[in-house]
Amino acid sequence: xxxxxxxxxxxxxxxxxxxxxxxxxxxxxxxxxxxxxxxxxxxxxxxxxxxxxxxxxxxxxxxxxxxxxxxxxxxxxxxxxxxxxxxxxxxxxxxxxxxxxxxxxxxxxxxxxxxxxxxxxxxxxxxxxxxxxxxxxxxxxxxxxxxxxxxxxxxxxxxxxxxxxxxxxxxxxxxxxxxxxxxxxxxxxxxxxxxxxxxxxxxxxxxxxxxxxxxxxxxxxxxxxxxxxxxxxxxxxxxxxxxxxxxxxxxxxxxx
Numbered sequence: 001x002x003x004x005x006x007x008x009x010x011x012x013x014x015x016x017x018x019x020x021x022x023x024x025x026x027x028x029x030x031x032x033x034x035x036x037x038x039x040x041x042x043x044x045x046x047x048x049x050x051x052x053x054x055x056x057x058x059x060x061x062x063x064x065x066x067x068x069x070x071x072x073x074x075x076x077x078x079x080x081x082x083x084x085x086x087x088x089x090x091x092x093x094x095x096x097x098x099x100x101x102x103x104x105x106x107x108x109x110x111x112x113x114x115x116x117x118x119x120x121x122x123x124x125x126x127x128x129x130x131x132x133x134x135x136x137x138x139x140x141x142x143x144x145x146x147x148x149x150x151x152x153x154x155x156x157x158x159x160x161x162x163x164x165x166x167x168x169x170x171x172x173x174x175x176x177x178x179x180x181x182x183x184x185x186x187x188x189x190x191x192x193x194x195x196x197x198x199x200x201x202x203x204x205x206x207x208x209x210x211x212x213x214x215x216x217x218x219x220x221x222x223x224x225x226x227x228x229x230x231x232x233x234x235x236x237x238x239x240x241x242x243x244x245x246x247x248x249x250x251x252x253x254x255x256x
Contacts, residue, residue, distance in 0.1 A: 004024065004051055004055075004063075006021065006023050007021075007024055009090060009091065009094055011067070011090045012083075012086065016083075018068075018074035019073035019074075020064055020065065021042075021065050021070065023042060023051070023064070024060075024062050025051060025055060025061040026097075027054055027057075028058050029060065030101050030256050031059060031060030031061060031062060031096065031097060031098065031101070032050050032051075032060065032061040033092065033100040033101065033103065034050060034061070034063040034103050035109075036106075037105045037106030037108050038106060038107040039069065041065050042065050042070055045241040046134065046246065047063050049249070050253065051063065060097060062092075064087070066084040067079060078179070079180065081110070081114070081180070081187045084107075085115065085187070088111050088115050088118075089119065092124065092126060093126070096126035098126070099126070100126060100129060101128075101129050101253055102128055102130075103131075103249075103253060104131070104133050106135050106136070106137045106238070107137050109137060110139065110140065110187075110189070113131070113133075113136075113138060113196065116128055128198050129198060130198050130200070130255070131199070131200045131201070132201045132249065133203070134203050134204075135204055135205060135211045136211070137211045138219050139189060139190045140211070142181070142188060144211065157177070162175040162178065190222060192222070193222055193225070194226075195225055195226070202220060202230045203231050203248055203249060205235075205237050205240055206234050206236060207235060208236065208238040209237070211238060231252075233248070
């Protein structure tokens with residue numbers, strides 16, 4: 001059984017340069033490529049469970065933290081969808097060996113879809129065998145944040161550059177910056193068809209307070225030409241980290 005090895009790469013230039021922490025487990029293809037959520041890290045329950053499954057089945061597994069997250073360098077407040085996509089593409093091109101199953105949780109679901117498009121544009125050597133998306137928060141900066149913010153929050157973001165958003169997952173609030181919102185508009189996907197060219201499996205909790213289940217249904221309709229299976233978990237929350245949720249995740253990944 002191979003070990004998961006902590007490595008690091010440098011991404012970006014000049015003031016934008018940052019150190020990205022990566023945990024890599026060598027193994028057979030298709031490997032697992034984890035894309036975490038907003039303000040989460042690669043040591044979370046789902047990511048760790050996938051790494052354990054990969055170890056037990058001789059599969060490769062790559063996990064990493066976006067800049068400003070977890071063990072990586074950089075300032076979270078400077079993060080944008082474009083910057084985190086750049087992190088994701090750099091890690092994929094450096095560590096992906098053979099076909100990969102992209103597994104994206106929440107924001108990671110949006111980044112997984114953007115990464116597929118980015119890899120095609122770059123004509124990257126690695127290929128994508130499939131996508132497993134957990135409560136995919138596609139276009140969340142616009143659809144789930146900006147459009148739902150009250151006028152006073154929008155005004156604070158526009159005039160002061162940031163708003164400290166309380167979190168039910170942490171004792172401390174985190175900044176929602178004007179840069180995050182405005183840069184996110186360059187990467188919106190729900191305005192048209194999304195073509196991944198590979199099978200897509202979506203797991204979505206009906207009791208999710210952050211990403212409504214209707215959002216996942218809308219996404220599924222945009223994946224018109226792909227083999228898509230949407231699983232709605234009636235009592236599921238946003239994290240989908242209970243033992244039975246992990247079993248569903250492993251079952252979806254094991255299809256590939």
